[in-house]
Amino acid sequence: MTAIIENKTGGPGLTPAPRPGARLTGRRRPAEAIIKMALRLAAVLTVVTTVGILVALLIPSLSFFAEVPVWDFLFGTRWAPRFADASFGVVPLITATLWTTVIALLVAVPFGLGAAIFLAEFARPRTRKALKPLLEILAGVPTVVYGFFALQFVQGTVLRDWLQLDTGAFSVLAAGLVMGVMIIPTIASISEDAMSAVPSAMRQGSAALGANRMQTTLRVVFPAALSGVVAAIVLGVSRAIGETMIVAIAAGSQARLVADPLEQGQTMTGFIANAALGDSRVGSLEYNTLFAVGLLLFLITLLMNFLSIRIVGRYREAY
Amino acid sequence: MTTSTTRISAPLARGIHGDRKPGPLLFLILLWLSLLIAFGVLATLLVTILVEGWGKLTPQLLTNYPSASPDTAGARPAVLGSAWVIVTTAVLTLPLGIAAAIHLEEFADKKRWFNRLIELNVQNLAAVPAIIYGLLALGFLTLLQVQNKNIVIGGAVALSLLILPVIIIATREGLRAVPREIRDASLALGATQWQTVWRQVLPASVPSIATGSILALSRALGEAAPLLVLGALVYITFDPNGLMSGYTTLPIQIFNWTGRPQEGFHELAAATSVLLLGVLLLMNALAIFIRNKFQKRW
Numbered sequence: 001m002t003a004i005i006e007n008k009t010g011g012p013g014l015t016p017a018p019r020p021g022a023r024l025t026g027r028r029r030p031a032e033a034i035i036k037m038a039l040r041l042a043a044v045l046t047v048v049t050t051v052g053i054l055v056a057l058l059i060p061s062l063s064f065f066a067e068v069p070v071w072d073f074l075f076g077t078r079w080a081p082r083f084a085d086a087s088f089g090v091v092p093l094i095t096a097t098l099w100t101t102v103i104a105l106l107v108a109v110p111f112g113l114g115a116a117i118f119l120a121e122f123a124r125p126r127t128r129k130a131l132k133p134l135l136e137i138l139a140g141v142p143t144v145v146y147g148f149f150a151l152q153f154v155q156g157t158v159l160r161d162w163l164q165l166d167t168g169a170f171s172v173l174a175a176g177l178v179m180g181v182m183i184i185p186t187i188a189s190i191s192e193d194a195m196s197a198v199p200s201a202m203r204q205g206s207a208a209l210g211a212n213r214m215q216t217t218l219r220v221v222f223p224a225a226l227s228g229v230v231a232a233i234v235l236g237v238s239r240a241i242g243e244t245m246i247v248a249i250a251a252g253s254q255a256r257l258v259a260d261p262l263e264q265g266q267t268m269t270g271f272i273a274n275a276a277l278g279d280s281r282v283g284s285l286e287y288n289t290l291f292a293v294g295l296l297l298f299l300i301t302l303l304m305n306f307l308s309i310r311i312v313g314r315y316r317e318a319y
Numbered sequence: 320m321t322t323s324t325t326r327i328s329a330p331l332a333r334g335i336h337g338d339r340k341p342g343p344l345l346f347l348i349l350l351w352l353s354l355l356i357a358f359g360v361l362a363t364l365l366v367t368i369l370v371e372g373w374g375k376l377t378p379q380l381l382t383n384y385p386s387a388s389p390d391t392a393g394a395r396p397a398v399l400g401s402a403w404v405i406v407t408t409a410v411l412t413l414p415l416g417i418a419a420a421i422h423l424e425e426f427a428d429k430k431r432w433f434n435r436l437i438e439l440n441v442q443n444l445a446a447v448p449a450i451i452y453g454l455l456a457l458g459f460l461t462l463l464q465v466q467n468k469n470i471v472i473g474g475a476v477a478l479s480l481l482i483l484p485v486i487i488i489a490t491r492e493g494l495r496a497v498p499r500e501i502r503d504a505s506l507a508l509g510a511t512q513w514q515t516v517w518r519q520v521l522p523a524s525v526p527s528i529a530t531g532s533i534l535a536l537s538r539a540l541g542e543a544a545p546l547l548v549l550g551a552l553v554y555i556t557f558d559p560n561g562l563m564s565g566y567t568t569l570p571i572q573i574f575n576w577t578g579r580p581q582e583g584f585h586e587l588a589a590a591t592s593v594l595l596l597g598v599l600l601l602m603n604a605l606a607i608f609i610r611n612k613f614q615k616r617w
Contacts, residue, residue, distance in 0.1 A: 032513045036426060042418035043427065043434075046441050046487070049480050053451060056458030114353025122350060131354065133607060138361050140534075140599055142541025144570040145592045148577045149364045152371070152585060181360045188357075214343040235446060242448025244544035245570070249577055269450050269544070276453070276548040282461050290548075294454045298447065305446040309439065 057298055060283075060291035067285055073292065079255035079266075081275070081289050088289065090296065092255045096265030099258050100176040100247055101240040107180025108236055112187030113229065119188070120195035121217045139185035147249030150178035155250055159262075170252030170264035179246050183236045190235065194228020195221055231311040238304035242297065244269040268297045368596070372589030380590055384556045385572070389583025394591050396555040400471070400566035403559050405540050407475035408482070413532055415479075416486030423487070424494040425516050445484035452481045453548030460549075469550040472562040477545040482535040489531020493524035526613035533606040537599050543570035569595045 065073070068088045076089015115135065119128050155174035159165045167173070198221050206216040222229070252264025253274050266274070272290055280286040383393025423441075427434040456477035460468050497520050505515040551571045559566040567575075569591060576588035 029511060029513075032511060035513055036422075039418045039422035039426060042415045043422040043437050045415060046419060046444060046483065047437055049444060049455075049483070050440050052459065053447070053455045056455045057451075060458070111353040111356055114350045115357060118350040118354055122347065133603075134358055134361070137600070137603065138357060140537060140541070140603055141361075141364065142543070142570055142573075142592075142595060142599070144541070144543045144573045144577075145364070145368065145596060148573060148585075148588055148592055149367060151577060152589075153363065153367045181357065184357050212340070212343050214346045218346075238446055238448075242450065244448070244450045244547075245574065248544075248547075249574065269448065272450055272454070273544060273547050276457075276550070277552055291454060291458070294451060298451050301446065301448055301451075302443065305443045308446070309442050 053298065057291050057295040060288040061295045063283070064285065064288035064292040067288075068292075077257060079271075081286055082278075086285070088292075090268075090293065092257050093266060093268045093271055093293065095258045096172055096247075096251060096255075096270070097241055097267040099172040099261055099265065100179060100243075100251060100267055101237060103173060103176025103261060104179035104183055104240040104243075105233070105236065107177055108183035108187050108240075109233055111180075112184045112232070112236070113191055115184065115188040116191035116195060116229075116232075117217055117222070120192045121213065121221060135185045135188060138181070139189075141182070143182065143243060143245040144249070146178050146182050147175075147246040150174045150246055150250035154178055165262055167262040168252075168264060170250055171262050172247075172251050172258055172265045173261035175247045175249075175251035176261070178250065179240055179243055182243070182246065183239055186239055187232045187236045190232035191225065191229045194225040194232070197228070198224045227311050231308045234304055234308040234311065238301045238308065241304070242269060242301050244273050248273040268293050272297075365596075368589040368592045370589075371586055372591070372593045375586045375590035376593060380587070380594065385554060385575075389581055389587055392584070392587055394569065394572050394587075394594070396558060397567050397569045397572035397591070398594075400551075400555070400559045401540060401568040403471045403562075403564070403566060404474050404478065404546075404568055405536060407471055407562065408478045408539050409532075409536055411475055412479035412483050412486060412535075416483050416532075416535075417490050417528060419483075420487045420490035420494060421516060421521070424491045425520065426512070441484045441487050445488060448544075449481055449542055450544040450548060452477045453545030455480065456545065457548055467565070469553055469565045470563050471559060471566050473549050474546045474551060474566065474568070475562075477549060478539040478542060481542065481545060482539050485535040485538065486532055489535065490524075490528050493527030493531065494520060496527060497523045523615060526609050526615070530606045530610045530614075533602050533609070537602040537606075540602070541570055541595065541599060543568070543574055546571055547574070 073088050073090055075091065076087060077091045078087040078089045079092040080087045119131060123131065151170070151174070154177055155167070155169070155171055159167055159171065159174060202220055202224060203216055206220040207213075211219070247267045247270045251267060251270055253266055253270065254264055255266040255271065256263075258265035271293055275286065275290050278286075280290075379391075380393050381398060382395055383391060384395055385397075386392040419441075423434065423438060427437070429435065429438075456473055457468065459476070460473050465473070501519050501523065502515055505519045506512070510518070546568060551567050552575055553565060553567055555565060555567050557565075573588045573591050573595065576584040576591065579585070
């Protein structure tokens with residue numbers, strides 16, 4: 001215990017340079033050492049969570065892959081875990097996930113970037129102050145409410161009644177469109193931060209050379225903030241892949257290869273949500289399937305997140 | 320506009336010259352349009368759920384239990400279940416999140432690899448899909464040999480872990496906003512590092528910590544995916560009354576009613592959405608109020 005106390009007295013950067021003869025440490029305070037240990041434990045808990053996620057996903061996944069070869073799982077094109085002749089090819093789930101993600105990005109990237117550019121470069125402080133809380137509200141709408149909106153209004157009213165499209169009760173298009181709106185605030189706020197961080201000297205230099213604000217924005221500010229913008233998009237992709245409730249409600253629950261956005265389809269998250277509703281016995285193949293798909297989902301989003309963090313890290317070093 | 324570019328006009332002085340040319344004008348219109356579409360969808364969404372749910376926004380929604388008939392069904396257990404889960408989540412996650420943030424911001428040596436790993440890890444955890452936290456809690460409860468996984472504490476643990484990184488990040492930003500001089504002055508007067516944190520830094524950052532915590536809890540309140548995995552979609556006709564009690568929550572109730580074929584249940588789902596959004600808006604307003612009213616500008 002004493003070793004810890006001595007080790008921890010005076011933290012990083014805050015300890016003044018010790019002078020000879022001066023007793024800077026004061027008396028020992030065991031209570032403080034305990035508090036510091038508790039604080040540290042709380043921080044370590046976050047790492048424990050990550051390890052816990054990995055372990056919780058890996059153990060059932062390993063029993064799953066003992067029965068189903070990894071190759072069949074990753075490249076099989078038929079997903080029918082509950083059928084008598086069960087088949088565990090995850091490709092149908094991936095096609096549905098790809099469709100919803102791509103549609104969501106087609107909505108979120110242009111509109112999110114447009115909103116970010118407007119807020120960072122064109123809006124007056126007062127307009128900006130009024131608009132940002134509205135974006136925060138858009139970000140705060142529960143995904144289950146977005147799901148209800150996607151199913152009832154976008155799919156039922158807009159796509160079927162107004163546009164007379166040939167589509168059933170569900171479609172990956174409706175889910176993707178609404179998911180895109182959900183991701184707009186994510187992309188807008190991170191890219192706006194990136195663009196606001198571009199030094200104003202660069203804007204002034206551009207204006208001094210005779211550029212108007214559009215030219216300055218597109219040729220000076222946007223390229224300078226590009227890595228932040230890319231990081232925002234990557235994070236948006238990660239959110240789109242992991243989003244559950246919208247697709248569980250509006251995309252349908254038939255796992256099949258999706259070739260047309262008006263078809264229904266089951267995404268990876270949609271499968272986990274749906275399969276969890278059925279009461280599968282712990283340790284059964286059906287139960288383990290949940291975790292195998294969860295592991296795949298976790299690894300994909302992990303990759304995306306680290307990509308995003310690295311890109312931002314690089315961007316921060318630029319100035 | 321093009322004729323007056325030789326003189327130093329007001330737009331030139333304000334740095335907005337040339338904005339009325341067709342190209343830049345179109346660009347500006349497109350920017351406006353992207354914001355308009357975002358807010359247009361938000362408005363449409365609000366109108367949709369208000370119109371559809373208006374007829375069911377009665378006291379009955381709060382007092383009645385779910386039922387097979389949409390005319391008599393209510394969301395009373397879901398309201399109480401949400402309250403139980405959120406309060407438990409707050410109790411579990413606030414002390415942990417704030418403690419971890421204090422460690423990372425005030426005590427941890429940022430040059431050590433382990434602390435850098437923790438920071439990277441927190442950033443990553445903040446972006447892990449919500450449903451994965453449900454699987455984590457499911458695996459954990461299975462490990463503890465818990466048979467019935469529909470218990471308040473199980474859902475609260477999943478939601479706590481979900482918003483823990485959000486609270487840590489918000490708290491760290493609040494702590495970082497307290498200027499270095501405050502710490503130096505306190506240390507110079509002989510306070511220890513912990514006394515400095517406890518008596519100076521923490522009180523000064525309470526408003527931003529409160530704001531971040533309320534926003535994080537409102538996210539947890541609207542979250543359904545992890546609870547779905549933990550079996551919260553159940554037909555409950557009693558009031559949840561403890562940590563080990565069965566429960567369902569408002570988002571789960573909305574999900575349940577949305578999936579029914581009868582139109583009456585869709586109206587109930589819309590009405591419950593209005594209720595949930597109302598609570599969330601109140602929480603957001605409270606957070607913004609605290610931020611504007613109490614936050615110190617150094």
